[in-house]
Amino acid sequence: MNPDSVIQLRNIVKRYNIGSENELEILHGISLDVRRGEFLAVVGASGSGKSTLMNIIGALDKPTEGSYILDGTDMDEVGDTQVSEIRNREIGFVFQNFNLIPRSTALKNVELPLMYAGVSRQERRERALSLLKTVEMSDRADHQPNELSGGQKQRIAIARAMANDPAVILADEPTGALDTKTGRLVMDLFHELNRETGATIVLITHNRELAAECDRIVTLSDGRITDISPGTGGYTDQEQENAS
Amino acid sequence: MTDFGENIRMAVEGLRANKIRAFLTMLGIIIGISSVIAIVSVGDALIGSVNDVFSKIGGNNIEVTVTSADADATLEMTDDLRIQDDTIEAFKARYPDIVKGVAVNATGGTVTTTDQLKNSSISLTGVNPDYFNVQNIQVKKGRLLNEEDVSGARSVIVLSETGAEKFFGKSDPIGKTLSVTGSGGDRVYTVIGTYRVDNGILSDSYSNQQAYIPVSTAAEDSGTSGYSFILVLTAQGTDTAAFAVKAGDFFSQYLPENSGAKIQSTSMQNMIQEMNSQLGTVSTGVSVIAGISLLVGGIGVMNIMLVSVSERTREIGIRKALGARNGTIRTQFLVESMIICLIGGIIGILLGGGFALIAGKFIGITVFPSFGAVATAVGFSMLIGLFFGSYPAAKAAKMNPIDALRYE
Numbered sequence: 001m002n003p004d005s006v007i008q009l010r011n012i013v014k015r016y017n018i019g020s021e022n023e024l025e026i027l028h029g030i031s032l033d034v035r036r037g038e039f040l041a042v043v044g045a046s047g048s049g050k051s052t053l054m055n056i057i058g059a060l061d062k063p064t065e066g067s068y069i070l071d072g073t074d075m076d077e078v079g080d081t082q083v084s085e086i087r088n089r090e091i092g093f094v095f096q097n098f099n100l101i102p103r104s105t106a107l108k109n110v111e112l113p114l115m116y117a118g119v120s121r122q123e124r125r126e127r128a129l130s131l132l133k134t135v136e137m138s139d140r141a142d143h144q145p146n147e148l149s150g151g152q153k154q155r156i157a158i159a160r161a162m163a164n165d166p167a168v169i170l171a172d173e174p175t176g177a178l179d180t181k182t183g184r185l186v187m188d189l190f191h192e193l194n195r196e197t198g199a200t201i202v203l204i205t206h207n208r209e210l211a212a213e214c215d216r217i218v219t220l221s222d223g224r225i226t227d228i229s230p231g232t233g234g235y236t237d238q239e240q241e242n243a244s
Numbered sequence: 245m246t247d248f249g250e251n252i253r254m255a256v257e258g259l260r261a262n263k264i265r266a267f268l269t270m271l272g273i274i275i276g277i278s279s280v281i282a283i284v285s286v287g288d289a290l291i292g293s294v295n296d297v298f299s300k301i302g303g304n305n306i307e308v309t310v311t312s313a314d315a316d317a318t319l320e321m322t323d324d325l326r327i328q329d330d331t332i333e334a335f336k337a338r339y340p341d342i343v344k345g346v347a348v349n350a351t352g353g354t355v356t357t358t359d360q361l362k363n364s365s366i367s368l369t370g371v372n373p374d375y376f377n378v379q380n381i382q383v384k385k386g387r388l389l390n391e392e393d394v395s396g397a398r399s400v401i402v403l404s405e406t407g408a409e410k411f412f413g414k415s416d417p418i419g420k421t422l423s424v425t426g427s428g429g430d431r432v433y434t435v436i437g438t439y440r441v442d443n444g445i446l447s448d449s450y451s452n453q454q455a456y457i458p459v460s461t462a463a464e465d466s467g468t469s470g471y472s473f474i475l476v477l478t479a480q481g482t483d484t485a486a487f488a489v490k491a492g493d494f495f496s497q498y499l500p501e502n503s504g505a506k507i508q509s510t511s512m513q514n515m516i517q518e519m520n521s522q523l524g525t526v527s528t529g530v531s532v533i534a535g536i537s538l539l540v541g542g543i544g545v546m547n548i549m550l551v552s553v554s555e556r557t558r559e560i561g562i563r564k565a566l567g568a569r570n571g572t573i574r575t576q577f578l579v580e581s582m583i584i585c586l587i588g589g590i591i592g593i594l595l596g597g598g599f600a601l602i603a604g605k606f607i608g609i610t611v612f613p614s615f616g617a618v619a620t621a622v623g624f625s626m627l628i629g630l631f632f633g634s635y636p637a638a639k640a641a642k643m644n645p646i647d648a649l650r651y652e
Contacts, residue, residue, distance in 0.1 A: 060565060060645050081569055088567020099562045099649070103257050115247050116567040160566070 005069075006167050006200045007034035007057060012066035014052050014223075026052045028223045029066065034168070034202060039194045041203045041211035041231065044220035051172070053220065054204050058170045059087050071167040088116050092161030096173035098153040100145040106132065106156045107141040113163040131159040135189060151182035158189060162199065169193070169201045175210065187213070248579070255580035258552070259587070269548040270588030272541020273628065276534045277592025277621045278599065283530040284617040285600035286607070287523050293609045294519055304344075305378060306476040306488045306511045308495055313506040325505045326470025331498050335476075338494060342482055345374035347475040350462040366407060366455050368424070370462020376439075378477040386418040386437030389458055393436075397460035401433035407453055408438045431465070433457065484511035538624070541588070542632040549581050549636035560640050561648025574641035581633025582626050589625025593618055 014027040026049045034040050044050045055061035056068060059075060068075040071090055078086060092113075093099075100109050107128050114124035132138050135155040145153055154174060161169050171190065175183030187210055193199045203214060211217045212231050219227040259266040310326060312319035319325070332346050350370035375381075376388045384405045393400050401422060408417040417435045424431055439456075463469055476491060478484055492509030499505055553560070560573055568576075597613040604611030 055646050058565070060649075084564070084567050084569040084572075087565060091565075093565045095649070099558070099565075101559055101562060103261055104254070112563070113566045115250060116563075116569075116572065121247070164567075 004035045005033040006036045006038075006071055007032070007202070008067075008069040009033075009057075010067045012053075012056060012063045012068065014049075014056065014061070015064045018064070026223050027056075027063070030220075030223075030225060032218060032225065034200060036167075036200055037194070037198045038216065039190070039201045039203070039214045039233075041205060041214035041217045042220055043205055043208055043211045043217060045206060047222075048220045049223040050204050050206075050220055052223075054170060054172050054202075057168070057202060058091050058093060059083050084116075088113055089164045090167040092163070092166040092169040094154070094157050094161045094169060094171040094174045096176040098145070098150070098157045098177070100153055100156060100160075102145055105142050105144055106137060106148070109145070109156055110160045110163055113160060117164050127163065128159075131162055132156075134162075134193075135159045149182075150178050151185060154178065154182075154186050155189065158186070158193070162193070162197075167200060169199055170204075171201060172204045173206070174203070175205075175207070183210075251576050251579040252583065254576065255583045258580060259584065265548065266584060266587075269544050269584055270541075270591065272537055272544050273585050273588030273625055274541075274592040274595060276536075276538035276541055277589045277625055278596035279530060279537065280534040281593050281596025281613060281617055281621055282599035282603065283527055283534075285597065285611050285613045286603050287527050288614045288617075289600075289604060289609045289611040290607070291520055291523055295516060304478045304480065304482060304484060304512070306478060306484055306491055306509060308474050308476060308491055309508045310472045310499075310505055311508045313504050317504065319505055321472055323469050324500055325503055326468070326472050327474055327495060327498070328470045331495065332474065335491070335494055339487075339490075342478050342487060343476055344479055345377045345477040346372075347375035347378035347477070348372050348459055348471045349375060349473070350459050350466060350468070350471065366403075366424070366453050368401075368455055368457055368462065370459035371456050372459050374477065375456070375475070378475045382440040384438040384440045385416070386435070388437055388439065389456060394458045394460050396458075397464050398458055399431055399433050399461060400436045400458065402437045402439055402456040403435060404441050404454060405438045406441055407455060408435065484513045485517075487511070488514065538628060542585075542628045545581055545584055545629065546632040546636060548584070549577060549633050550639070552580070553577060553636045553640045556640075557643065557648050557651040560643050561645050561651065564643070564645035565649060570641040573643075574637045577637035577640045578630060578633050581636065582629030585625040585629030585632075586622070589621055592625070593621050596621075 009030055009032045012027055012030040013025065016024045016026065030049075030053060042050055042053065052061070056063050057070075059070070059078075062075070070086065073086065073090075075083075075086075100106075101112065104112075107125070110128035110131050111124045114127055119127070129138065129141065132141050135158055137152060137155050137159065140148060140152060140156070145156075148156065158169075158174075161171075169190075174190070175186050178186060190201055190203070191213070194201050201214075203211070205211055208217075213233075214231040215233050217227075217229050217231050218225055219229075308327070310319075310321070327348075332348070336343050336346065348371065371389065372394055373389050373391060376383075381388070385408075386402075388402055389400065392398070403411070403417065403422075411417065411422065412420055412435075417438060420435050422433045422435060424433065459471075478487055488509045488511040492507050495507045495509070499507065563573060563576075593613070597618075600611045600613055
């Protein structure tokens with residue numbers, strides 16, 4: 001057991017419709033460690049089992065077989081109420097379609113995980129405002145999602161994901177609904193967070209270019225890991241140019 | 245772990261976003277609550293004002309009437325059936341601590357005054373001195389009738405203050421005379437006093453024309469003796485309902501056998517109870533209708549909450565992904581459903597209160613929406629929200645976050 005591992009997956013198998021005629025095995029024994037502070041990309045074509053793996057890592061689903069230890073907690077021994085707590089404190093979700101709560105301001109959206117964590121009104125407002133500042137959205141705090149552009153929405157969603165300082169930020173195709181330029185900005189934000197706050201990020205994508213700039217790239221194919229290779233570590237050409 | 249104020253804020257915002265839908269949903273609750281509030285308020289006010297009137301004219305009174313034993317037959321009233329003065333004396337002697345007075349009257353009939361060139365008909369009633377106490381009639385000027393007037397069968401008369409004004413204008417009526425023509429022939433009465441006229445709901449032009457003469461004088465004119473109807477004033481604190489039975493038994497012994505007559509003895513308490521129970525029946529009827537309306541309203545709330553839950557499936561998924569517990573989701577939807585019902589309830593209370601005030605204006609009574617009814621309505625509407633919201637809320641709470649997030 002590696003003490004540096006935030007995520008430790010061992011022989012994860014996921015089957016659906018167990019016992020029925022159309023029983024289906026999606027994951028055939030995945031083993032994977034994600035180090036603290038790592039920016040990991042999971043790539044694979046649609047149907048490769050990416051989403052299923054993300055649901056298991058995000059504690060939205062349980063594996064049929066195998067063990068999953070998240071930040072020292074064996075997820076097999078966790079009850080329903082505790083699962084909510086783990087999702088609240090240990091995982092920060094960023095979705096392809098943003099998934100902001102409609103009719104709630106940007107600020108309220110960022111406050112939501114803090115509210116579920118039982119943080120006081122005053123404290124969660126302060127924390128949410130500082131998170132909005134981090135993602136450079138302070139001036140949009142009182143805007144509702146339908147008044148924001150896609151890139152702005154995703155920034156709010158990222159601020160929300162970081163609210164409880166989770167062990168892992170789980171980003172599922174975060175640039176999938178954005179144009180290339182905006183997508184680029186969102187990726188830069190992830191790199192910045194990873195570098196400056198040491199956030200562990202698992203990026204799930206089918207875009208190999210974006211995956212290539214992460215620390216490590218895990219390729220998933222037909223429910224198996226077929227390749228693990230190092231990436232460029234988060235420096236885009238432009239940033240490398242700027243740095244030099 | 246949830247913030248209640250936040251739940252309320254979200255619920256109100258959700259309702260604002262769908263104003264017409266929210267209003268239509270509330271309509272059943274509004275109709276139900278407003279009808280309950282209106283009927284209870286008006287009913288309470290009616291009972292209150294009736295009780296007021298009864299206690300003013302004598303809540304301690306017992307009516308004793310000689311009536312036909314057979315409800316279908318008419319009774320030929322004769323002196324031996326009537327309650328005689330010595331029977332009343334015996335009754336007073338039998339219950340000295342309870343009986344504070346016995347009012348008797350004999351109709352002098354409607355007579356025409358021939359005096360002052362002002363022909364007018366007034367209604368003469370022969371009474372004893374107790375009558376004024378029992379009926380709570382207050383002297384305005386001069387004096388009321390006394391024992392000597394009765395024992396001497398004097399030709400004296402007590403007019404109403406308005407009646408006196410009609411005959412004598414602004415001048416003092418005391419000592420003036422009034423000639424009347426009635427069934428017993430002509431008689432000239434001396435006015436000894438006037439009585440106060442209250443403008444209560446029971447006073448009318450009839451009572452203003454009412455004049456009182458000694459009962460013996462009236463008996464002389466009509467040639468009869470005894471009374472078919474007496475009013476017994478009992479001491480404060482008497483259980484009048486129970487005493488009415490005793491009084492009935494007492495006077496029954498004096499009735500000749502097989503006369504075809506019986507004594508009917510009722511207390512004001514009996515009458516108030518009967519009135520209350522009749523109002524109660526009306527209230528129950530309206531409450532049943534209101535209950536049905538609330539039930540239908542509740543089903544409407546459940547329906548709209550189910551719609552709301554399925555519309556917000558994705559939102560529920562997001563909340564669960566962000567760490568909302570099942571209980572938190574359940575609370576959120578329960579609060580929303582209770583707020584729909586509470587707002588409906590409050591609108592219903594205002595509307596019902598308004599109806600009650602308008603109805604009160606028409607009936608001529610003062611209506612105050614009953615505090616108990618308002619509190620019950622608020623509590624009950626929230627209970628409806630809780631009850632009919634619990635299934636949709638449970639459905640939301642049980643949602644699988646993965647399916648919910650995938651929902652389009």
